Amino acid sequence: MTTHSPSEVKSLQESALEHLWVYLREPSDMAEKGDPAIFVSGEGVHVTDALGNTSIDGMSGLWLKNVGYGRKEIADAAYEQMLNLTYMPLGTTTEPTIRLAEKISQIAPGDMTRSFFTSGGSEAIETALKLSRAYFKRVGEPNRTKFISRKGSYHGATMGALALGGSHLYPKLDYEPLMPGVFHVPQPLPYRCEFGGETPEECAELCVNAVEEMIKFQDPETIAAVFAEPISSPMGCAVPGDNYWPRLREICDRYGVLLIADEVITGFGRTGKMFATEHWGVVPDMMTVAKGITSGYIPMGGCITRGEISDAFIGSQKASFKHVITFGGHPVAAAAALKNIEIMEEEGMVENAAKQGVYLLDGLNEMKEKYQMIGDVRGLGLFCGLELVADRGTKEYFPAEADLANRITQGFAENGLLLRGGDRMNVAPPLCITSSEVDDLVTIMDKVFDQVSKDLGV
Numbered sequence: 421m422t423t424h425s426p427s428e429v430k431s432l433q434e435s436a437l438e439h440l441w442v443y444l445r446e447p448s449d450m451a452e453k454g455d456p457a458i459f460v461s462g463e464g465v466h467v468t469d470a471l472g473n474t475s476i477d478g479m480s481g482l483w484l485k486n487v488g489y490g491r492k493e494i495a496d497a498a499y500e501q502m503l504n505l506t507y508m509p510l511g512t513t514t515e516p517t518i519r520l521a522e523k524i525s526q527i528a529p530g531d532m533t534r535s536f537f538t539s540g541g542s543e544a545i546e547t548a549l550k551l552s553r554a555y556f557k558r559v560g561e562p563n564r565t566k567f568i569s570r571k572g573s574y575h576g577a578t579m580g581a582l583a584l585g586g587s588h589l590y591p592k593l594d595y596e597p598l599m600p601g602v603f604h605v606p607q608p609l610p611y612r613c614e615f616g617g618e619t620p621e622e623c624a625e626l627c628v629n630a631v632e633e634m635i636k637f638q639d640p641e642t643i644a645a646v647f648a649e650p651i652s653s654p655m656g657c658a659v660p661g662d663n664y665w666p667r668l669r670e671i672c673d674r675y676g677v678l679l680i681a682d683e684v685i686t687g688f689g690r691t692g693k694m695f696a697t698e699h700w701g702v703v704p705d706m707m708t709v710a711k712g713i714t715s716g717y718i719p720m721g722g723c724i725t726r727g728e729i730s731d732a733f734i735g736s737q738k739a740s741f742k743h744v745i746t747f748g749g750h751p752v753a754a755a756a757a758l759k760n761i762e763i764m765e766e767e768g769m770v771e772n773a774a775k776q777g778v779y780l781l782d783g784l785n786e787m788k789e790k791y792q793m794i795g796d797v798r799g800l801g802l803f804c805g806l807e808l809v810a811d812r813g814t815k816e817y818f819p820a821e822a823d824l825a826n827r828i829t830q831g832f833a834e835n836g837l838l839l840r841g842g843d844r845m846n847v848a849p850p851l852c853i854t855s856s857e858v859d860d861l862v863t864i865m866d867k868v869f870d871q872v873s874k875d876l877g878v
């Protein structure tokens with residue numbers, strides 16, 4: 421660990437304020453708050469900042485530190501591959517990249533046999549968008565060019581992914597015009613069902629019917645694919661009723677539309693299954709992955725396809741998929757991913773996510789009993805969410821003057837927990853978390869909710 425003196429930290433921060441775009445932060449706000457915090461090391465679920473303060477990372481970085489911080493085996497695997505070979509001649513590949521594709525075909529649901537690797541999640545989504553359209557050109561249905569996605573979802577920062585997204589947290593206005601041909605349907609969020617469904621199943625049925633209506637309205641022969649995260653993060657972890665995904669599969673099959681599961685967050689164990697659609701016994705046509713594939717040790721993502729899709733690109737050079745991502749399938753990232761998956765399997769981390777997820781959800785539900793401001797608690801595995809409301813009856817959010825997000829985020833940070841507060845929150849610690857670390861996390865959250873409840877008089 422390399423800690424720094426307060427003056428060294430200050431000088432680094434000043435440099436950051438002048439030279440760096442810190443994601444989703446604005447420099448004058450950071451300057452006022454003495455930010456950005458600078459981190460230097462991590463171990464398990466803990467991270468340590470440049471001044472030597474240690475905190476629990478309640479968000480696993482950005483939902484990605486699945487095996488936790490500080491796994492030397494992953495660093496060693498990457499180092500060894502770096503010494504051997506760090507790239508390959510055009511049109512060739514390497515052993516770790518092949519072995520990773522093979523491994524994924526073994527652990528992915530159904531016949532998802534071929535992987536196109538990328539450097540991250542947005543590129544995986546762009547790959548799925550292009551693959552869908554190109555697939556339908558190959559199979560003689562060139563009019564299938566449109567996409568359906570859900571309000572409130574996030575699928576990435578690039579232009580196609582942004583067009584698919586529908587979260588108010590990432591407004592599109594600055595970047596318009598976006599890719600045309602994307603149509604949004606309601607999100608199956610039982611707590612605030614747009615159609616007034618009163619149970620998760622009723623909400624799911626109404627929302628999935630809206631997908632079918634949209635397909636019919638647009639003309640089924642023009643729809644290429646439906647994109648959906650199994651559980652949407654910006655919605656504060658919208659866990660759909662159990663009927664949603666099986667019905668979505670059924671509807672896509674009925675109209676010949678591809679079903680694409682965006683497993684960028686949920687893939688690689690986060691929800692207590694290796695891939696989240698396994699909870700509902702559904703095999704999508706494609707899956708986009710990133711984050712947990714290397715537990716964030718090195719950037720990597722991928723689009724994983726069923727054999728039926730990839731077969732359409734075989735047979736001639738003309739039929740092949742013309743799409744290149746320079747760093748996709750980088751051998752060092754592949755070596756790190758293989759070791760990461762090996763650790764997950766050997767140490768039963770997916771099972772631990774399921775077990776600790778139940779324990780965490782219990783802890784969050786106990787807090788809900790105590791604090792009126794917690795309107796809803798939901799989650800699957802170690803992907804949990806809270807919805808905070810000023811009034812439980814009306815489900816009204818707190819007004820901007822309450823400064824809710826800042827109060828909570830700062831309260832957590834002061835007590836050694838890194839987690840973003842807000843109307844809708846995610847709680848997603850590393851999958852290696854122990855019960856006593858869940859206790860620590862919940863104890864801090866409880867203390868902060870107690871204080872904020874008093875401060876806001878709720």
Ligand SMILES: Cc1ncc(COP(=O)(O)O)c(C=O)c1O
Binds near residue numbers: 684721
């Ligand atoms: C569900 C989902 N899809 C795609 C992305 C985009 O991934 P990336 O930021 O690696 O481009 C994200 C990022 O958070 C995501 O949550």
